[in-house]
Amino acid sequence: MPADPHREVLRLLSDRMVREGGFGDYLLSEQFSRFCKNYDIYEIWSGLLTNAGDRPDLYGIDTTCNAFFLLLQHILRGRSAEFPRILAGLLADYAKKPLDPLFVSAIRQDLTRLGYPPNDVDDTFSAVSL
16 A cells, blocks of 8 residues: 555644644544534544544543544545635634634645645635634
8 A cells, every 4th residue: 555645744734733733622622523523524533532542552642633633634535625624614613812823824834735726725714714
């Protein structure tokens, strides 16, 4: 099986969001569960989180970060056309206060590295209030 060319970028993206963006608690919240239900990914997320929790090599935030990485990978593979919109929606759902522009810029760059046209990424992110 060939290596996933997006693996490195998705790992960076998930680490950035969980570790730098403070998404850890949000990903375990009822709010994120509702977000997942709205995008029909709740069952996937629940299973990934349970499986990550069963891994003895993962502890604390690493468990959440790994499950989130796998969720992003699942969305990118199965719903690649929707991926930027889902990610922008996730940022908007999480944001209780305006997000650091440098953080949002880094997420946009990650999407570009995944192959999404910069203009499409800009359009997607301008459609949500961050």
